[in-house]
Amino acid sequence: MPRVPFHYIDLRTFCYATEDEKRVEEALQQFLPEEFEIDRVENTGHHGDRIVILSARVETADGMRVVLDQLAALDSIDRVLEELDERVDDNCSFFLRLDKQAAFNGLVRLGEGITLRAKVEAYPAKHEKAVANAREAIELAGGDADE
Template sequence: MSSVPFHYVDLRAFCYATEDEKRVESALRTYLPEEYPIERAESEGHYGDRIVVLSARVENADEVRQVLSQVATLDDIDDVRAELDDRVDENCSFFLTLDKQAAFGDEVRRGDGITLRAKVEAYPAKRENAVENARDLLAEL
């Protein structure tokens, strides 16, 4: 596989006041290349509770491939491929949510807690082309 038909992959996880930030960061790192920088932003919930947003944007082709290779290990990756029509929007972005708790234990599962958004290359930039490019890549991984 010479190129990756994704411009970038964004990963984001929220760390709520009841969670350990190091554990949430560890869960996010399950999908990231080793020592990849993670951005941290503090926010406040509706009732004044602390929320830390941890995020990373992966743009290098080899690193994007590494993130997507982790995603490809999902037990139900065939279901993800079948759902691509629903997972790619009109802006050629692919969305998937991943289980934060499982990721802390180095498991890759779909669930809640980690949001993956990947911008799919498509020329011309049409949803149908993006779906096909994403399908081709996920079939190769």
């Protein structure tokens, strides 16, 4: 894929007191380049329980290609492409929610637990242009995965 039409890709998940932080970090790492640094912020929930927010921002083209290659493995990639108009907002951001448990097991599925937000390059910054660019990037990543 020669061009990656994103400014950056953010991935974020929460680790609740009932979860093993190392396992949650491994689930997030599933979508990131090797040895990618994950930011960690500790917080307290409404009932005083510990919540750790794990996040990463991928800003390099090579790093974003790694994330896109993982997304290409989605068994429901056709569904994502069909819903692209709703998954890209008026600020040219593309959103997906991924299954945290599946990611820990090395699988890529839509679900709960990991939020992906990608800022789509679009000139001019219009919804339609952002949708077209996101579609191109996802389709190209899917094509690379088939080769």
